[in-house]
Amino acid sequence: MDIAYYPGCSLKASSALYDVQSRRVFEGLGIYLKEIPDWNCCGATSAGKVDDFLAMAMPARNLGIAEATGLAEMVIPCSACYSRTLVAQNRLEKDPVLKDTINAELSRKVGGGIKVSSILEVLLTAVASGDVAKSIRVDKKTLKGFKPACYYGCLQTRFPEAVPVPDDVENPQGMEKVLKALGIQALDWSYKTDCCGASAAVTDADASDALMARIMKDAVARGANCFVVTCPMCQLNLDAYQDRLGPKHGIRERLPVYFITEILGLAMGMGVEELQIDRHLTDATTLLKELELI
């Protein structure tokens, strides 16, 4: 099956590993990601704070390009890109004047209709069809050693406007369901949709360190041996700043922060280098050795 694919800027830079893994893992599930041509930045959360018009116009152009591919669905792994694109699509549908204003300058016009999906929505379809279970190539016992705290962050389930939300807002279960198909029991915990601070990790370090410390402390207290995430911003923050916030907040433990595609890839028998797990900033391979996955 072919599906349109919007990687977004971070999957072409600091989180390039997520782009590589997504392609590999989806291919293993018989889903082929077709990157839409000449896509642009979605504006992320910054656009809404600086320029409301651009916050609509930037994702609108990508929607036009995606519709022109003729594919019925577009997957967006990055939570911020997913959120911005879904919100823009929703608003343009309700506001024909705005849609016409933007379409006037676009070579690929927005009509409406393409389904914008998060990575979890696509993976859950593959879980339901049995394709995920069928793709497992390693001994299922080794996977049972993962004790993950599934961390969703903000933009996977909470939106600034009323859009159809694919999962429970306060207690989403998408990642847990995907992991269950691999025989992994995720932990129950309280901070799965709390905020990591996003760009505040750079601009307001004390505030974001306090947020991440709460997330870390609960995960550790529940006995987690890793985080599993879908958002590249959450991944980078939790991955990069454990050594900064740990000493400040009395946290000695360090937890690897895996993308869901890394767990899936490992279950499919892919290696650390193939999945680029060696690009993590907090050690992510020791646990895999302990579980005898590598």
Next chain:
Amino acid sequence: MTVPAHAYDPEAARSLIVEVSERSGQNLLACYQCRRCAAGCPVGEETGYVTPDRLIRMIALGDRQAALENELVWRCVSCYTCGTRCPNDIQTARITETLKKMAKEAHLEPLRPKIADFHSAFLESGVRWGRANEMEFMGIYEVKGALRSMKKKDFKSIAEELKTQADLGLSMFKRKRMHMGLQVSAGRKEIQRLQKKASQKKR
């Protein structure tokens, strides 16, 4: 609140609440001060006495200055928790986002200049190239911050900032998490034309 009751100006209050409501798309009048937003705000500890419900109250009372210059407007992380839980569907993060823009238009010095610098550097990079280039916008963000500190002769914070960013940069470089090439989208011309048209219309 900073406006005493005897100083209440109904006309000023009306114009402020109408402006914020229209621009943010939120019905501020629906707030009945249940404070569910305040209970769930993750940055509540950082924003002093200003909680989402109190920000709405400031606007209703017409205290323009307090509404534009407070910690919540600048330190709100746009996590949308308050709005998701609000029984009246008021998305306060859209209000803080609107007030940031209004503060800029009023030429006020942002209370948290680093936060303002970051978002404009990010968006400008996205529009300039069609794609946000991490190395470029982070560089511009750092230079803006250093210039601000230099004006205040605050060399200590320049040195601290340099060290923090150099440490992070080095570990990211080692793990191949830094991308050196420039990402460009040819379609940026379409976005730039739209931006130009929209700003002409505003004037």
